[in-house]
Amino acid sequence: MSGNESLLPTYYQKPFPFAKLLKKYVPLIAISILLTLSLLCYVFMPQIQSSTDFVQRNWPSILTDDTTDPSSPSTTTKARVYKNEGIKSIITGDASDGKESAGDVVTSGVKAVPLPSGDDPDPKVRERRDFVKDMMRHSWDNYVKYAWGHNELKPVSHTGHTSDIFGGDSKLGATVVDSLSTLYIMNMTDEFRTARDWVATSFDMSAVNADVSVFETVIRFVGGLLSAYGLTNDAVFLQKAVEVADHMLPAYNTQTGLPLALVNPKTGKAKNYGWASGGCSILSELGSQHLEFVYLSAATGDPKYADKVTKVRQFMDQMVKPHDGLYLNYVNPLTGQWGGEDQVSMGALGDSFYEYLIKSWVQTNGTDKLALKMYNEAIAAVDKQLVQKSAQKGLTYLAKLSYGHLEHKMEHLACFTGGMFGLGALHASDRRTKDHFMALAAALTDTCAESYGRTATGIGPEAFYFTETAEAIAINQYEKYYILRPEVVESYFYMWRLTHDQRFRDYAWSAAQAINTHCRTDYGFSGIRNTSDVHSAKDDVQQTFFLAETLKYLYLIFSSDDLISLDDWVFNTEAHPLPVLRP
Known part of the structure; x- marks a missing residue:
């Protein structure tokens, strides 16, 4: 039986009594139907085509069969195509005029x-990795059990916790979103699926x-x-990233384009902290949204995100630096x-x-020349003025500069610099610079390891x-x-x-054991109030x-180096890997 004849009512399958009459008018009826269909296509096809273009631009994985099962082994997209010169200019550090067509920037369609x-070939190394994975499972399972949907877990009180940075009492599931890439990289597939489904159905900025x-x-x-999207090609993550980013854009509506620190997602009102040097913006905050917004523009084809952060960087480059290339901590956005x-x-x-x-x-595959210029100028000034012994x-350390005077104090936060200088050395243009900054990176990392080794707990202080009497230890209670x-294990x-120098793995193993010993509770992991006291009280966060x-x-x-290779990924400051963009 051909076609769908069997689906017709029985009376349409029998000879029609007025066959001759029907035969006479069939051509006229057919012409009428064709004219009607043509008219409908003329009216509605632009809307249909517009919707198709939107899908092609924004959700390429749907059309190219790139969608992956979140519970399957980790996947990654390694190739992207950027046909639009405007976006390419943003990626390479040149300003965009903001007039580009979003449809010109598409993913390549290469399957993940x-x-x-x-897996490291050494069973001892694999055993240590499993030890860390157990720490992650303990952290995650207790969050799910006692604080699901809350921003954080209180691992002593075993209940939910939040803070002002998340909007006070809001339940944004910050731990869920912040854990996505870790769960995926550790191949915790069931946990990742649970997190993904919560994001899809419950996350609402x-x-x-x-x-x-x-x-x-x-x-x-x-x-x-965005990291979860880059790892999986799951469109729900990109959609949610766009929604969150759009709520942050009002912060950029200032006279200079420098962003404010706070925004109310519901009202769109933005402001700065009152305590920040009379309402100024903070250097680390205004300059640390670039990786995310550039990748968001590349992934969506909408240049508005990259435009915002590119203008910030250009503005900062043009400012006169009061200390031979060093940037001050505060800038007035007005x-x-x-x-x-x-x-x-x-x-x-x-x-x-x-x-x-x-x-x-690194993110732009060595094409953002403005970023490299600013980095080289800044670290030359840091090397000259802040590096001390x-x-x-x-021991090599980084001092702070306050009103022209050095403060010989290094923060745990500054221990990321070992990794930064090492990454910079990897991309240095000449051997002398490469060797110098790689040596500096190792020396700073060793110093931060000393700050851990000199406490009773084996964990470094804030x-x-x-000084003349103190070296790499906390003085103030x-x-x-x-x-x-x-930051310390980041540099490790x-x-x-x-370098593949074994001492850095040894440092990391000592840190993992110390954290597991002194920060682990029955319900997760907590900070401690005194790294010099093996019986320290917990901070319950x-x-x-x-x-x-x-x-x-x-x-x-x-793990082996090919798991999140530094050739293909760049970590944002929250350790979320984003793909290197290759035009």
């Missing part, structure tokens, strides 16, 4: 390929009617979602002038501004000093705490990948960055 297992940190929202939420406090820091308030300069060069054992920060990760960063870096240290 599975990530390697990351628009419901928050309170101030949230623009910086923290971009690096944790936008970065986490006047475009430096804030009133003459301070320079590679730790709090400054840190990731410098980090994103070299990482933008201790009097006792000659800040440590270098209020600076002896540890809140599960990742980079230095291991770049399992920070989202512990799952996003600390555990991810430790896991990758005990």
